[in-house]
Amino acid sequence: MKVIPGTAIDKTKHLPPKLRSIVEKTGPQGMKHPPIHFWTLTMDPEMLPKSRITLLGDAAHCMPSFRGEGGFHALLDALKLGKALARLRTNDTQVIKKVLGDYQDEMIERGSKASAWSSIALDEPWSGANAGPSIVWGLPVVHLPEEKVTL
Ligand SMILES: Cc1cc2nc3c(=O)[nH]c(=O)nc-3n(C[C@H](O)[C@H](O)[C@H](O)COP(=O)(O)OP(=O)(O)OC[C@H]3O[C@@H](n4cnc5c(N)ncnc54)[C@H](O)[C@@H]3O)c2cc1C
Structure with missing residues (x-):
């Protein structure tokens, strides 16, 4: 399959197959337009x-x-x-x-x-190997054991 630079397939090609499969199964026809818009609100x-x-x-x-x-x-x-x-x-x-x-x-x-x-x-440098620790409920995020989920 020809991978077009900048597409979701291209940007996720370094991920393990289990994380890529959702992107591959969605395809361009399954994508939402306009895409979800994220807002950032910070205040003093x-x-x-x-x-x-x-x-x-x-x-x-x-x-x-x-x-x-x-x-x-x-x-x-x-x-x-x-x-x-x-x-x-x-x-x-x-x-x-x-x-x-x-x-x-x-x-x-x-x-x-x-x-x-x-x-x-x-x-x-906040993503990839240089990413800071993810802390949730005051604890560092850890990998959970593999689990089979059937929908
Ligand atoms: C794609 C995505 C992935 C996410 N993943 C995570 C995750 O992995 N972990 C995590 O912790 N967080 C995640 N979040 C963030 C999380 O969903 C939100 O931070 C959380 O839902 C905020 O809760 P809330 O009650 O403040 O607001 P909301 O959940 O937005 O609730 C506000 C409610 O008010 C209603 N409302 C709006 N206007 C009115 C009105 N005028 N009258 C009456 N009702 C109204 C809305 O319909 C809505 O039901 C994710 C968000 C997105 C979009």
Whole structure:
């Protein structure tokens, strides 16, 4: 088969066959047009007002999926926000703003860092042999044993 430079087949030719097969089976006719558009949102914590309303997940730090971290951070945000809300024992707006503000500061800093890293994940020197460690749930990503999945 003639491989056209710059195509998905060309860009994945160095991968093991089991990872390439999905690209080969899709073919040009199976490709989505227009392609999925990835957004990167980074913020400084002070850019988001502190109030009784806050954000979590992609609304606060959407990122390209190249490090597979967006959903992880959305879940972490939800757990942290849930814990913060469970600690609240008052209707005092100032206390609520402080508790949500502390949550928000950590969430924005962590999420924006992940967004920035994800946006350059495919750029040299961040990909391939020079890629930094992928950390999920605070642990380095490791290979899982082979598993047969039947759909
Ligand atoms: C191709 C791809 C691969 C990915 N792979 C990974 C991965 O391997 N690991 C990982 O951790 N993350 C991955 N992600 C990222 C992950 O999917 C997102 O970060 C995560 O879904 C964000 O969750 P969320 O709840 O913040 O937002 P969303 O999941 O986008 O949920 C927002 C919801 O709000 C709804 N909505 C929007 N507007 C309105 C409205 N006006 N009224 C009511 N409802 C509304 C939407 O329909 C949607 O259901 C991937 C993303 C993509 C696109």
